[in-house]
Amino acid sequence: xxxxxxxxxxxxxxxxxxxxxxxxxxxxxxxxxxxxxxxxxxxxxxxxxxxxxxxxxxxxxxxxxxxxxxxxxxxxxxxxxxxxxxxxxxxxxxxxxxxxxxxxxxxxxxxxxxxxxxxxxxxxxxxxxxxxxxxxxxxxxxxxxxxxxxxxxxxxxxxxxxxxxxxxxxxxxxxxxxxxxxxxxxxxxxxxxxxxxxxxxxxxxxxxxxxxxxxxxxxxxxxxxxxxxxxxxxxxxxxxxxxxxxxxxxxxxxxxxxxxxxxx
Amino acid sequence: xxxxxxxxxxxxxxxxxxxxxxxxxxxxxxxxxxxxxxxxxxxxxxxxxxxxxxxxxxxxxxxxxxxxxxxxxxxxxxxxxxxxxxxxxxxxxxxxxxxxxxxxxxxxxxxxxxxxxxxxxxxxxxxxxxxxxxxxxxxxxxxxxxxxxxxxxxxxxxxxxxxxxxxxxxxxxxxxxxxxxxxxxxxxxxxxxxxxxxxxxxxxxxxxxxxxxxxxxxxxxxxxxxxxxxxxxxxxxxxxxxxxxxxxxxxxxxxxxxxxxxxxxxxxxxxxxxxxxxxxxxxxxxxxxxxxxxxxxxxxxxxxxxxxxxxxxxxxxxxxxxxxxxxxxxxxxxxxxxxxxxxxxxxxxxxxxxxxxxxxxxxxxxxxxxxxxxxxxxxxxxxxxxxxxxxxxxxxxxxxxxxxxxxxxxxxxxxxxxxxxxxxxxxxxxxxxxxxxxxxxxxxxxxxxxxxxxxxxxxxxxxxxxxxxxxxxxxxxxxxx
Numbered sequence: 001x002x003x004x005x006x007x008x009x010x011x012x013x014x015x016x017x018x019x020x021x022x023x024x025x026x027x028x029x030x031x032x033x034x035x036x037x038x039x040x041x042x043x044x045x046x047x048x049x050x051x052x053x054x055x056x057x058x059x060x061x062x063x064x065x066x067x068x069x070x071x072x073x074x075x076x077x078x079x080x081x082x083x084x085x086x087x088x089x090x091x092x093x094x095x096x097x098x099x100x101x102x103x104x105x106x107x108x109x110x111x112x113x114x115x116x117x118x119x120x121x122x123x124x125x126x127x128x129x130x131x132x133x134x135x136x137x138x139x140x141x142x143x144x145x146x147x148x149x150x151x152x153x154x155x156x157x158x159x160x161x162x163x164x165x166x167x168x169x170x171x172x173x174x175x176x177x178x179x180x181x182x183x184x185x186x187x188x189x190x191x192x193x194x195x196x197x198x199x200x201x202x203x204x205x206x207x208x209x210x211x212x213x214x215x216x217x218x219x220x221x222x223x224x225x226x227x228x229x230x231x232x233x234x235x236x237x238x239x240x241x242x243x244x245x246x247x248x249x250x251x252x253x254x255x256x257x258x259x260x261x262x263x264x
Numbered sequence: 265x266x267x268x269x270x271x272x273x274x275x276x277x278x279x280x281x282x283x284x285x286x287x288x289x290x291x292x293x294x295x296x297x298x299x300x301x302x303x304x305x306x307x308x309x310x311x312x313x314x315x316x317x318x319x320x321x322x323x324x325x326x327x328x329x330x331x332x333x334x335x336x337x338x339x340x341x342x343x344x345x346x347x348x349x350x351x352x353x354x355x356x357x358x359x360x361x362x363x364x365x366x367x368x369x370x371x372x373x374x375x376x377x378x379x380x381x382x383x384x385x386x387x388x389x390x391x392x393x394x395x396x397x398x399x400x401x402x403x404x405x406x407x408x409x410x411x412x413x414x415x416x417x418x419x420x421x422x423x424x425x426x427x428x429x430x431x432x433x434x435x436x437x438x439x440x441x442x443x444x445x446x447x448x449x450x451x452x453x454x455x456x457x458x459x460x461x462x463x464x465x466x467x468x469x470x471x472x473x474x475x476x477x478x479x480x481x482x483x484x485x486x487x488x489x490x491x492x493x494x495x496x497x498x499x500x501x502x503x504x505x506x507x508x509x510x511x512x513x514x515x516x517x518x519x520x521x522x523x524x525x526x527x528x529x530x531x532x533x534x535x536x537x538x539x540x541x542x543x544x545x546x547x548x549x550x551x552x553x554x555x556x557x558x559x560x561x562x563x564x565x566x567x568x569x570x571x572x573x574x575x576x577x578x579x580x581x582x583x584x585x586x587x588x589x590x591x592x593x594x595x596x597x598x599x600x601x602x603x604x605x606x607x608x609x610x611x612x613x614x615x616x617x618x619x620x621x622x623x624x625x626x627x628x629x630x631x632x633x634x635x636x637x638x639x640x641x642x643x644x645x646x647x648x649x650x651x652x653x654x655x656x657x658x659x660x661x662x663x664x665x666x667x668x669x670x671x672x673x674x675x676x677x678x679x680x681x682x683x684x685x686x687x688x689x690x691x692x693x694x695x696x697x698x699x700x701x702x703x704x705x706x707x708x709x710x711x712x713x714x715x716x717x718x719x720x721x722x723x724x725x726x727x728x729x730x731x732x733x734x735x736x737x738x739x740x741x742x743x744x745x
Contacts, residue, residue: 013294013702088281095297096341
């Protein structure tokens with residue numbers, strides 16, 4: 001499963017290591033976050049299905065630090081049965097686990113009158129079911145050791161079902177609810193579960209057909225800084241950027257009889 | 265010779281890995297490694313754990329009391345077998361002084377069961393909470409290393425389970441190569457399941473202890489050199505916080521067993537209640553919470569005061585009698601003392617140096633540590649002699665153990681300093697101890713053990729553990745990275 005045999009530098013009292021996993025690491029926010037966490041001193045297992053971009057990312061980061069900070073692991077999150085073995089392998093290679101981040105996500109922008117179950121299924125599989133497959137393995141580990149942080153990168157799109165993309169809204173709403181459930185189960189055991197809700201991030205997503213016009217969009221680096229900040233401060237739920245908190249506060253509270261007549 | 269346990273294997277229901285994932289720490293609380301922890305009660309369960317590891321592509325480490333200062337009993341992300349549940353004394357013969365025990369038996373359990381009958385473990389560590397399995401794995405020494413050698417020299421026979429599932433019995437005459445490698449072998453060849461040892465006869469519950477002040481490093485080492493051959497136990501305390509002319513000053517304690525005729529009432533002094541460490545200080549202050557009050561003093565100024573006060577108190581040359589437990593288990597006087605070092609915990613740096621080069625090397629090291637404002641808070645010296653065990657740390661010379669407090673602010677500086685220390689020690693022909701130092705690299709290990717020893721050890725490892733199932737964080741650090 002690992003592309004190369006990992007050889008992380010060994011931890012010692014004077015060289016302590018924080019250990020993390022990022023699932024969906026080679027995407028826009030994933031790559032920026034990998035760099036951000038490597039800079040913060042983490043050693044990371046980077047999981048993705050895209051071998052080429054993943055390896056390239058790892059090589060770049062490791063070259064910057066002249067030591068192994070990140071190791072690539074190939075995995076397709078929709079291959080749910082492979083998650084337990086993959087996680088066990090990663091935890092053994094890292095020598096433990098302090099932080100788990102799920103950032104894998106896909107989006108398809110349908111036309112306003114388009115109903116595409118194939119694409120909806122893909123979104124639910126990657127955005128929600130893959131996350132559940134991994135997190136249902138991570139949760140008992142953290143529960144047992146009574147520490148750890150789980151970060152799910154959901155979306156503001158999960159806050160409301162909207163005219164534009166019911167399938168995507170569903171996948172993210174499900175993910176947000178799943179994370180909230182985990183939080184309620186695990187906080188009492190010392191585990192911190194963070195829901196990240198990015199608004200718009202300037203990644204390839206915004207170049208897809210039918211993609212909306214960027215509004216309050218941030219760069220992947222800014223998003224990564226925001227996520228790192230949430231991890232550092234052990235937050236519960238964070239909108240990125242902050243303006244989306246106010247925006248979504250309004251949108252969440254628009255009564256249905258108005259909202260169903262609107263085009264947002 | 266090598267029995268297979270295949271036939272008598274008890275079918276363990278596959279334990280749930282995820283439910284047994286616990287964060288383990290080293291004794292100094294300076295490392296955390298989450299692992300799948302299992303607590304076997306019988307030898308068969310160890311075989312089961314090896315199978316579980318093989319099936320899941322994981323590695324296994326044995327852990328006793330977890331009293332090592334470093335990563336010897338940690339295996340981050342792997343399986344840790346907590347052997348403290350295998351803690352039965354199987355056979356004890358008060359006539360011959362032979363004891364057979366499981367590896368999880370602690371020194372405390374051992375001495376408390378044999379002392380009232382006039383016996384004492386031949387070699388003990390500075391704490392009584394270590395387990396026999398751990399003691400053998402690290403081949404520990406005591407304050408009598410020069411006279412009695414390491415604990416391994418008092419082992420008559422042991423049985424161990426190899427990762428292949430085979431059971432092997434070793435003694436100095438039977439499977440001698442494994443005997444001398446598994447003792448000192450850091451649990452990397454197999455896991456002890458029963459250990460037979462010879463105890464030491466005592467005629468009194470007391471030791472006669474002599475104390476001399478040493479005014480500088482030269483005098484300190486000269487004392488150790490002079491006293492070690494003629495006393496049963498010799499140990500030095502070094503004030504590591506004062507330099508200049510008095511660098512290396514301290515106090516030497518040397519003790520002898522009392523003979524029956526020297527103790528007016530040996531029956532009484534050998535009673536267990538006369539060996540127990542008092543639970544209160546000055547009769548009122550409970551020791552169990554003392555570490556909390558030590559916390560504010562666990563800094564350069566606080567420990568400087570302690571060192572100076574201790575030195576002043578030690579200036580009087582005197583002789584006194586002390587119980588065995590009180591003399592040996594100094595580290596147990598203040599329970600949880602290691603917690604007083606705060607969140608970063610502590611590390612110990614122990615170096616073993618030939619008697620010819622020790623003075624210059626330690627002078628240099630202590631001067632560096634004082635100059636950089638990172639003095640050790642506690643220094644302990646001992647006299648040593650070489651032994652026959654494969655991964656031995658001993659030599660004809662001395663050891664100096666230094667405790668350092670770890671903080672977020674000093675990690676980088678401390679690490680640099682210890683790397684310099686490593687160079688000084690290697691240059692002086694010194695050695696290191698795998699139960700103590702946490703920063704020793706593979707390169708340093710290779711330099712002091714020698715390629716030949718390492719090749720021999722790895723060959724034995726290949727034979728005992730062909731699939732490389734036994735691995736600890738320590739093993740990966742000193743033999744692989």
